[in-house]
Every structure is written in C-alpha cells, then in structure tokens.
Amino acid sequence: MQTNLSEHAKRLPRGEEAESILRSCVHCGFCNATCPTYQLLGDELDGPRGRIYLIKQVLEGNEVTAKTQLHLDRCLTCRNCETTCPSGVDYHNLLDIGRAVVDAAVPRSLGQRVLRQGLRAVVPNANLFKGLTQVGQVLRPLLPEALKAKLPRAARAAKPRPAPRHARRVLMLEGCVQPGLSPNTNAATARVLDRLGISVTPIREAGCCGAVDYHLDAQEAGLQRARRNIDAWWPAIEQGAEAIVQTASGCGAFVKDYGHLLEQDPAYAEKAKRVSTLAKDLVEVLRDEPLEGLGVRSELRLAFHCPCTLQHAQKLGGAVEEVLARLGFGLTAVADSHLCCGSAGTYSLTQPELSKQLRDNKLNALESGKPQVIVTANIGCQTHLDGAGRTPVRHWIELVEEAMN
Template identity: 85%
Template sequence: MQTTLSENAKLLPRAEEAESILRSCVHCGFCNATCPTYQLLGDELDGPRGRIYLIKQVLEGNEVTEKTQLHLDRCLSCRNCESTCPSGVDYHNLLDIGRAVVDQAVPRPLNQRLMRSAIRAVVPNATLFKNLIQLGRTFRPLMPAALKAKLPRQIHPARPRPTEQHARRVLMLEGCVQPGLSPNTNAATARVLDRLGISITPISQAGCCGAVDYHLNAQEAGLNRARRNIDAWWPSVENGAEAIVQTASGCGAFVKDYGHLLKDDPVYASKAQKVSALTKDLVEVLREEPLEKLGIKSDLRLAFHCPCTLQHAQKLGGAVESVLSRLGFNLTAVPDGHLCCGSAGTYSITQPELSLQLRDNKMNALESGKPQVIVTANIGCQTHLDSAGRTPVRHWIELVEDALH
C-alpha cells in the first residue's frame, strides 16, 4: 500500500523496515479470516489489516489515541496472519515498531503501568517466580479465584538428569517460568536425548530469552537479555555445540529472531546470527534421530495442541505430530488447530476476557476426539489450557519420557 512516513517517523531506528513492511501489504483481507480476535470481535480494527492501517496512520503523523493503543494491545501476536498472507507481510515486526511508537505517544494508566512492571519484575526471574508459585500453592485455599486459576493444578517434580557423557553435545535454554511450573520438562528432555547419545551442557548464566520484556514494550531490556544469553552461550558455541535446544516454542521463536533484532548491533550482529542459526526446537532435533532406538510402544490417546509460536513463527506445524506418530502414540484430530489458545505470553494477564474465550474454544476443539491427555510444546499454552480444569495438559516430551519406563 502507498505509504508516506512523517518526518518524525523517518527518524525512527527501524523506519525503513516499517515502510517496507507497510508497502508489502495489498489490503486483501485474507488475514482477517484466520485472526482469532477478529473472529471473536468482528471489528476491522481488531484484525491484522485494520491494525496495519492504524500503524500506517500513526507513522504518517496522524493523531494517536488510547483507542489505537487498545486495538494493538488486543493483538495476540500469534502470527496466524503471516501464515495466511499471500504477500508475505512481516506483520509481527511491524506490530513491535507500531506498539513502541504508540506507547511513547499515549501514556498508560497507572494500573496498567504497575501491572506491566510487576510482570517484568517477576516472570523473567526464575528463582523469584518459582518461590512465588510455591507460596501460592501453599496458600491456595485463601486466594481469589482469578489467582487460583493461574497456579498449576499439579507440578510434576524433576527426575534426576543424566551426567554428561556423550561426544555429541547441545545447549538448552532452561527458561524462566518453566522451572517453576513444569520442572520435569527439561529433565525429561535431557533423559530422552541421553538415550539417543546426546548430552546437554548446562549453562546456568543463560536466563530469560527476553521476549517478556520485548513484547511489553521494554524492547531494549529484552535485547539486553538476548545479549547476555549470547555471551553465556558463546564459549560453548565456539567449542562446537551442535544446537541450542528450546523446549518452549515461545522462547525458541524469539531466540531464532535474535539475528534479525540485533542485526544493526556492531558487537553482537554476527554472534546473534550464529546463535539464531543454531537454535532448534526440541522436535527439530528428535525428528532427525533414530527414534526406534527408544523402544517406545504406546497406544495412549493424545490430542496435540500446536502452539502458534511453533506452527506460525517457526513453521513447524505437523512436526511434533509426526514424531509422536512414529513413536506409536494415537493422535486424535483437532479441528481449527491453526487458532490461538489465548495464552500468547502475557496476554492471558493483560487481556483476560478474550484470553479465556479463546482458551475455552480451544479446549472444546482439543477434547472433541476424547483424548486421555492433551500435550503441547510451550509452557504458556500448557499452563493456560490446564487452568480450565478439564483434560490434563502436559509437555509432549514428558509423555515420551514416561513411555521409556
């Protein structure tokens, strides 16, 4: 579409990128057909095409209002529209640019600022988050219903990890919320990889991937977390680590974007490109291995929820289902599998009403084939779906590891 940036917008660090993305949109509207918020609200401004127009108007110097901010806030960043778009519009990067400009122009109310600051203080801090989860579970009967729903129904403790012994070595991002909410996920990953002759080199200095800060418009703070992770991993990268394995697809999608987000950083650009190239979702590692060696035979009936960050951001839709089928699991059909579950990082906190509607719709779809267990590949989706209190939800690698015994 024709775009003329304002003089102020031309001074933005990513002005050229924003203009290029805007010009790539042909206003066809295919994106609205698969946008979860447009389907719920039926408002053009709550679909990708409308949000692109809002960002265009902002960057062309038109008035920015709280209404503009609200419509951008309601976006899940699920990137379903990118999978649908025939023109290849790089929507998620445009949204990040637009949100930053809008937030600078429209100060948020105090309650929103406090909530966002609290999320950024707590969620990326793995130790603090884990302690608060344990405290919450202790005092669960005294907590209001909204907070109770955020606590996991059951925490599967981490089993012992194997010691490093194989020539093949990979790194693994431990994550910030996963150790507190599902501590056995990474331990199960280590045991399955060990059976396949792959050891995990622990890097304790690597922390939150940076997505929480970045998507709450503390973009420089998010990039600083990326830089710290790159520094933590770099010695092992230089020593020949095969991959940086991600067991949470949300983290994986963001780490795979380090190369793009830091491409203009003179110190980190080349390192970020290397780290992004080495980053693999767990399924990308397992699908290349001789899984028959695991000796798994299971007829457990599973429904797989494919997170948006796996299918739309990383383009790995169908990959986990293929691995689970190879291992003998019985997968049920899931209608509308392309739609978001409503977790979307911190979206379930910042937009609770829309998030719960999407969760319940997704649970209805997942349960339609009467599975014994629902499995997924992202801790946010796992916790959000499980909060419905219906069919149990776990990470798929835990079910694979369970079947080893």
C-alpha cells in the first residue's frame, strides 16, 4: 500500500514502524473473512482492512473523528486477521499506534472516561479486585444480572502449594484478576509442576502484566508495569530460573511482547528481550515433560476453547488439545474454533452487546458435542463464557490436577 505520512506522524516514536506495516498490506481482504466484528456487523470499517485504511488516513493527516475511534474501539484485537493474512501484516501493532493517535485527538465522553479509568484503577490491583470479588459473592442475591455474570458461579479456594524443593525452578505470573476469580488455577499449576520435578519460585512483587492499562488509553502506564515486573523477576532470572510461566494466555501474549514494546528503552531493551524469551505459556512447559508420570485418570468429556491470545498471538493452537489427549481426556469437536468468544480483556465491559453475541455463538459451538465441562487457558475467556450460566467453564490445568493419582 502506498503511504504519505504527515510530518507529525513521521515524528511519532513508532511512526516508521507504522509506515512499514501499512506498506506491507496489499488490501486483499482475506482478513475480513475471519474477523468476528466484520461477520457480525458487515461493515467494511469494522473489519481489519477498513481499520487499516482508517489508520492510514489518520497518519496521513486527515481529520480524526469519533466515528474513527468507534471503529477502532470495536476491534477485539483477537489477531485472527494476522493468522489469515498472506502478507504477514503486523496488524495489532499498527492498531496500537493508531489508537494512541486517535485517543489523543478525540476526547471521550464522561461515561467512557469514568468506565475506563475505573477499570484501570480496579482490575490491575489484585488485592483490591479480590476483595471486591469476595464482597460481590456475599451480596450476590442483591446484584443486577450483569454484575452477577462477572462473578464465578462456584468459588473454589486455592489448595496449598508445595514448597520449592527442586533444582529446576520457574517463575509464574500470578496475574491480577485470576487470584480473585479462579484462585486455585495457579495453585493447581504449582502442584502439577511439582509432580514433574519443577518448583515455582514465588515473586510477590510482580503484578499485572500491563495489558489492561496499555489497551485502555494508557500505554505508558502499561509499559511502566512491564518495567516493574522485569525488575521483580530479574534477580531470579540471574539465579537460573528457566522460564516465566503464564497460566492466562492474555497475559502471556503481552509479556512475550515486552521485548518489542520496550526495544527503544535503553535501560530495559535487553532485559525485556530476555524476559520475552523466557515467557512461556503453561502448555509450552508441560508438553515437553513426561506427562505419563502424572498418573492422570479421567472419564470427563471436555470441549476446549482456545483463546485468541493462545492460537493467534502465541501461535499455540492445538497445543493444549494435544496435551489433554495425551493425558486421556475425551475432547469434543468445536466448529469455528478460530473465532473469538468476545471476552478480549475488558471488551465485554466496553462493548457489551457485541461481546454477548460473540459469547453466545461461541458457546453454541462449544456445546454442540455435549461436553460435561468446557476448559480454556485464559481467565478472561473463562469468566466470560461461564457467566452465561450454561456448561461449566474452568481452566484446563485444574482438571488435570484433580485427575492425578
């Protein structure tokens, strides 16, 4: 695609990167065929090709409007288009650049500002979020249905974690909402890894990965969280930790991008690159281990929802299914498994109507094989799908841990 960026755009810290991405797009439109919002709305500007054109216009100095902002806001950043694109267009980075420019030019309504700032204040704060979740459970009968749907249906307390005792050591990102919504997920992970001879070294100073801030009009705040996590992990990395494990694929996708996002920061560029190299989704660790030693026995029939951040961002589609099959779980077929469930971080709160439509479509596909339980690899997807009150949805590692002998 030919470009003629404005002088202002050329001076942006990522202006050159944006121009390179724009020029890689050949405008073929293959991306629209797999875009969830284009499929729902049928509007060219609510598909990747149209959004790329809008960003191109903005960076070439054309008027930036609230309509432009709306079409960019509606993007799930599921990155399905990147999987489909024959030209390798780095769409999500272009979207980040475009959104920052648009958000700086178009003031949001008071309601939108309050919502986004409220989410940024609450969601990344693990202790506050967990406390509010516990209060919500107590007050559940009094809450409106929309809030009830955001709370876990079945509260499962975290079981004790084994003390570190093995020579092989990994770190684990605890996350910000997972300790409140699914507190046993990371504990189950630690117990499974312990059985395989791998200890989890706790690093309490590490917090939210930064994705919530970064995708809610506060990119620098998100990068600051990334820097704090790098500082928290670095001593353990120097002492030989072999991986930084993520049990939420959304966090994992963002941590794996630290190296790119901080490549122009002279104080953190090399450390960020190292952290991104060490970042591993849980399935990347387990699939190379002797899983037969876990002694898993289960008759459960499962449907696996592969999060977009696992299959499109981390390119690990099919990896969890392979591990579950090796362990003897029965897996049902899932139609259109490449499509987003509508969770997409805070999307279910900022775009509730679209999100609900995508959720219901996804659940219909997941339930078509009549599974007893739906499992996934991302807390956002888990909470969003389970909030419909249909087939129970859990993290896959909990089912593995429960089935160990």
